[in-house]
Amino acid sequence: MKYIDFARPGRVHFIGIGGISMSGFAELLLNKGFKVSGSDAHKSKITEHLETLGINIVYSNVAENIPAECDVVVYTAAVHPDNPELMEAKRRNIPCLDRAEMVGDIMLHYKRNISIAGTHGKTTTTSMMSLVLLAAGLDPTISVGGVLDAIGGNVRDGSLNNMVIESCEYTDSFLKFHPTHAIITNIEAEHLDYFKNLETERDSYRKFTELLPADGLLVIGKEIPDHEALFKAVKCPVITYSNHDTSADYYASDISYNEYDCAEFTLMHKGESLFKVKLNVPGEHNVANATGVCAMALNCGIDASDIVKGLDTFTGTERRFEKKGVFGGVTVIDDYAHHPTEMEATLHAAQKYPHKTLWCVFQPHTFSRTISFREEICKALSLSDKIILVDIYAAREQDTGVISSRMLADDIKTKYGKDVYYFSSFDEAEKFLLINCVSGDLLITMGAGNVVKIGEDLLGQ
Numbered sequence: 163m164k165y166i167d168f169a170r171p172g173r174v175h176f177i178g179i180g181g182i183s184m185s186g187f188a189e190l191l192l193n194k195g196f197k198v199s200g201s202d203a204h205k206s207k208i209t210e211h212l213e214t215l216g217i218n219i220v221y222s223n224v225a226e227n228i229p230a231e232c233d234v235v236v237y238t239a240a241v242h243p244d245n246p247e248l249m250e251a252k253r254r255n256i257p258c259l260d261r262a263e264m265v266g267d268i269m270l271h272y273k274r275n276i277s278i279a280g281t282h283g284k285t286t287t288t289s290m291m292s293l294v295l296l297a298a299g300l301d302p303t304i305s306v307g308g309v310l311d312a313i314g315g316n317v318r319d320g321s322l323n324n325m326v327i328e329s330c331e332y333t334d335s336f337l338k339f340h341p342t343h344a345i346i347t348n349i350e351a352e353h354l355d356y357f358k359n360l361e362t363e364r365d366s367y368r369k370f371t372e373l374l375p376a377d378g379l380l381v382i383g384k385e386i387p388d389h390e391a392l393f394k395a396v397k398c399p400v401i402t403y404s405n406h407d408t409s410a411d412y413y414a415s416d417i418s419y420n421e422y423d424c425a426e427f428t429l430m431h432k433g434e435s436l437f438k439v440k441l442n443v444p445g446e447h448n449v450a451n452a453t454g455v456c457a458m459a460l461n462c463g464i465d466a467s468d469i470v471k472g473l474d475t476f477t478g479t480e481r482r483f484e485k486k487g488v489f490g491g492v493t494v495i496d497d498y499a500h501h502p503t504e505m506e507a508t509l510h511a512a513q514k515y516p517h518k519t520l521w522c523v524f525q526p527h528t529f530s531r532t533i534s535f536r537e538e539i540c541k542a543l544s545l546s547d548k549i550i551l552v553d554i555y556a557a558r559e560q561d562t563g564v565i566s567s568r569m570l571a572d573d574i575k576t577k578y579g580k581d582v583y584y585f586s587s588f589d590e591a592e593k594f595l596l597i598n599c600v601s602g603d604l605l606i607t608m609g610a611g612n613v614v615k616i617g618e619d620l621l622g623q
Contacts, residue, residue, distance in 0.1 A: 165234050165257045166267035168194050172233030176200035177247050179219060180209045181238055184261060186305060186317030187268065188212060193319045201227045201247060225250035232256050236264045239333060240558065262335035265305070265327070269340040272303060272325040276458065279329040279336055279370060280347030280383070282504050286443070286482055287347055287451045288328040292318070294455060294472030298464045300324050308498070309480035329370075331363065336370050342378040343462070344371065345454045349386050352501055355530040355559070367392055374398045381458045383450065384410040403457045405450035408433075412457040414449050423514035425449045429456050437466045442477045445511035481614065483508060487621040491601025493517070494617040500527040500610040502538035508608065509545035517604035522546035523591060523616055525609030526554040526567060533565045540570055544578040546606070548598075550591055551584045555611025588616050595620060 166174070176188050179200025185208045192198045192215060199218045202209055209219050220227050225246045228235065235251040235258045243249075251258050259267070269275045278288040285308045293312060295302040303325040304310070304318035329336040329344070332353045349367055350360070368391070371380055376397040382389055384404040393400050404410035405417070405427075414427040415435070423444035429436045439456065441448055452473055459469045478484055481498040488494065495515075499508045505524075512520055524543055526532040532539065532554055543549050551567040571584040585591040595616075599605060607617040 164267050164270055165259060166191070166264060168271050171195035171197075173197040173199070173229060173231055174234045174236060175227070175229055175232050175247075175251075176236050177223075177241050177245065178202060178238035179212065179217075180204065180206050182208065182309075182316050183305070183307070184236070184238055185209070185212055186315060187236075187261075187264065188217060189215065189315075190268070190303075190317050190319050192217060199229055223247055228254070228256070234259060234264075236261060239335075260338075262333075262338040266338040266340055269325060269327065272322050274324050274343060274462070275339070275341045276324070276326045276343045276345070276462075277329040277336065277339055277341035277370075278327070278345050278347070279331060279367070280345070281331075281350045281352045282501065282507070283347040283447060283451045284328045284330070285498075286448065286478075287345060287454060288326055289478075290452060290455045290473060290476050291345070291458065292326045293476050294459045294464060294469050295324055295326060297472035297475065298459075298468035300464075302326050308482060311477075311480075312475070331366055331370070334366050334369075337366065337373070339373070341370075341373055342375055343458065344374060344378075344380050345458055346371070346380070346382045346386070346392070347451065347454060348383050348503075349392075350501070350503055352531075355528065364392065368395075371396045379458070379461055381454055381461075383454065384413075385450075399461075401457050401461060403450070403453045405446060405453055412453055412460075414439075414453050417446075417449060419514065421514075421516065423511045429453065431460075436460075437470060439470060440474050442474065444483060444515065445507055447507040483511060486607075486614075486617050489620050489622070490596075490599070492599045492603045492605055492620075494605050494607070494621055496607045496614045496617055498610055499608050500531070502535050502542045505539065505542035505608065506545065508606065509542065512604060512606055513545065515604055518600065518602035519604070520545075520547045521550065521595070521599060521603060521605045522548075523550040523552065523595070523605065523607045523613060525552050525607075525611045525613035526570065527610040528557050529554055529559050529561060529565055532570070536565065536570065536573070540573045540577065543570075543574055543582075544580055547581070549574060549580055549582040550594070551582065552588060552591055552613065552616075553586060555609060555613075557611070588619070592616055592619050 180202035301321040303320040305327040307328040378398040384402040402410040403412040417427040486494040
């Protein structure tokens with residue numbers, strides 16, 4: 163049953179409306195004629211923006227927050243079953259949808275849903291795909307997991323013909339979606355606090371591909387091990403892509419990089435040269451992301467000129483190798499990387515960026531991930547000249563004392579002989595950096611928590 167119906171807009175209440183994804187969809191539903199209200203623990207720039215649009219937001223969690231007339235309640239994964247608002251909504255038999263279920267309902271209204279999934283590169287690939295559709299004048303509706311300057315946020319309300327949506331595998335969220343087209347960038351072990359192992363994670367991706375209709379399309383990275391096993395039961399056409407494997411349907415050739423590690427390459431299709439692509443974001447991984455977008459776009463009937471234009475205008479999203487500014491001649495870059503593969507990609511790109519000394523301030527994300535990838539995290543960080551570690555960002559977890567950032571620092575010093583420092587507070591780390599960074603250095607703040615604040619503090623933001 164579809165509870166979010168654009169033809170009959172009702173009243174929707176969001177529990178946790180201040181989240182970046184929730185807030186974007188709240189605004190989208192408001193634009194579609196729904197009456198929207200919400201609650202959150204704290205006031206923020208996001209909630210203040212929603213309030214300027216006329217959305218009533220309360221900063222508490224009590225049963226009375228549920229409006230007297232309410233058709234649907236939407237809640238985030240962080241909301242527990244004993245949440246007073248959720249309990250009240252269920253007591254009153256109001257339909258309650260988690261965020262993914264709401265998104266699935268919304269997707270049913272669109273003719274073509276392009277879902278971007280994968281362990282790494284989802285946000286960037288979604289953003290690239292979005293800009294290509296915009297360049298082609300297709301007026302897409304967009305949902306991306308980061309702030310994209312071109313759309314002034316993370317959600318864009320466009321026509322009902324095309325929707326581009328970042329699709330996360332965590333807690334099997336994307337299995338509640340309704341994609342017609344999909345790009346799968348890569349699959350590695352991740353979210354092991356939910357998935358038992360890589361095989362159970364791959365099984366979720368297999369189920370995701372089986373959601374695609376016969377008239378849809380699957381574009382999948384050729385480097386994914388045993389990738390054929392993921393789409394054995396898929397009814398739609400399947401296209402592979404790669405940034406170097408010439409056996410893929412689409413691949414990159416004649417790759418070159420400028421002084422900022424931004425690539426230019428020729429897109430190839432089964433040995434035939436198609437057109438040149440110029441990127442304004444760094445790293446080899448972005449060649450792969452762009453190649454997947456090219457494959458999808460061409461098979462959606464988009465002209466090569468619009469693909470080239472859209473990719474050329476993409477300069478990144480917030481917290482993805484984002485240049486924050488310069489203090490005392492020190493360039494500050496912020497990146498969301500928190501999985502070892504992402505960390506390596508970011509630091510390889512940073513190595514090619516002009517600098518004297520490469521500093522990395524890393525905030526590990528969740529205890530479970532840090533335990534699972536302890537050795538790989540240390541190896542990735544060793545790509546930096548100097549490393550600063552701050553305490554693990556717990557997110558949804560509790561500290562059991564099994565792992566700590568101090569332990570990681572000891573591992574790096576012992577195995578790699580690097581200059582590595584641990585600080586228990588951001589203030590200590592900032593004071594150390596102000597004294598020790600010199601003009602010409604490159605400072606990367608890295609992690610999915612709030613480590614970005616260190617760079618912003620140093621820049622006086």
